[in-house]
Amino acid sequence: MVRRQKPRRKIDFTKLKQQLNKIKKFPKNNQFQKIKDYLTQKTTFILGLVILLICISLIFTSLFWRGIHVFEGNFTTEKISFIYAGNQDNKLFLNSIREIKKIELQSQQTLTLKGKFSSTSDAKLNQLQQITVKLTNAKSKLLLEPSEPKKPSEIELTEIRIQPNTEINQLTYNSYGDILSFCLDKGNNPEKLCLQTDTNSIDAAKSSPTKATKLGKLNLEIGSQPLKVNLEGYSIAELGKKDTPENPNPIEFIFTPQSSQFEFDLTPPTTLYINLPKVTPEVSSQWLRGNLAVENVRFTRSDRTGNVEDDLEISTILEGKVRMAEQELELKPNQFFITGKPGIELLAKMRVRSQAPQGLQVRFSGRSEGIEIGLDPNFIVDSIRPSFLAKYLTKDAISALISFCGGVAGALLPLLLAAKSDEEDSNNANSP
Helix, strand or coil: CCCCCCCCCCCCHHHHHHHHHHHHCCCCCCHHHHHHHHHHHHHHHHHHHHHHHHHHHHHHHHHHCCCCEEEEEEEEECEEEEEECCCCCCEEEEEEECCCCEEEEECCEEEEEEEEEECCCCHHHHHCCEEEEEECCCCCEEEEEECCCCCCCCCEEEEEEECCCEEEEEEEEECCCCEEEEEEEECCCCCCHHHCCCHHHHHHHHCCCCCCCCCEEEEEECCCCCEEEEEECEEECCCCEECCCCCCCCEEEEEEECCCEEEEEECCCEEEEEECCCCCHHHHCCCECCCEEEEEEECEEEECCCCHHHCEEEECEEEEEEEECCEEEEECCCCEEEECCCEEEEEEEEEEECCCCCEEEEEEEEEECCEEEECECCECCEEECCCHHHHCCCHHHHHHHHHHHHHHHHHHHHHHHHHHHHHHHHHHHHCC
């Protein structure tokens, strides 16, 4: 049995057209149309206002908000001072300097010398095989050098390791005598022991409760060859001798060591003068260890007259370049390098540079809002002060963005003001 299909209902286009005509004939001023027009106008106005505010914010951000940026540099300098700010104990600072021509240690120490002694001024010393030398103050001196300078030296500074918050003050390379020198102090020490020359003042500061007991260790290998030894500010119990400012009595003798290894605890202040062997780039690059977390880095020295008010800070930079946010500055001799906080945070590499200009070559990196250079820190001649946007965009992209925002703001502002004025006029016209 076949079912009969229901006939499809035909669309009456005539009636549909009549309904549409009725909709079109709705009055233009009905409430629905008013609400629709109001929302349309408000949405357009608010969207334009948001775009204008975004553009103005970007422009002001570029002009006034600097932010913290990373910088890096490579300097050649006569001197550098810094505080080791890392957390690693016994951080390697100096490593394996061999064939040292002469080494001078200024520190308060006690050491035992075992071996043969030869002295033209004290016959009693020639009969001894061991003496205990006490360096009595921070300016006491122990100087070691081969007694026969023409023979290769066996003196080796095996290593110096430092503790956190140790200040390396006035690290210097003097090319005339191939001398590397520096002073160790407690970081941010208000007494500034390295800069004091009065032994009594140093001893009084060291006896205070806030003194640093240990800054690190020095390991020294002196070999088996005869050495010339000079002592100042000492006492030797076996000889009944001592050297004091009131009774100067420096001593010099030849010492042939029985034991060649010495370890010194470094206390503040400790000063070292090292007459280096022939400096070559390959060898010298291994002496000063890099990768040091640091703070309070200074490329300056103080020109002192005895009156604090007359002291001058002099830049020790010989040449260098520094880069930040795709911009670069080149430093000339004796220009100051000025950064904001936190400043230089890492000494990536240091080495002795024997080629002109001779000094210490230092590579570093850090963070700051901007960097400045000039022959006087109060009169800046050049600077890099990038905007906050430079952290995310290139210089060209920032210029294009600001130009675009300026154009959009210039076009939107009069339109928004005109729209606001028209709305106020309409409101005034409709008000009773």
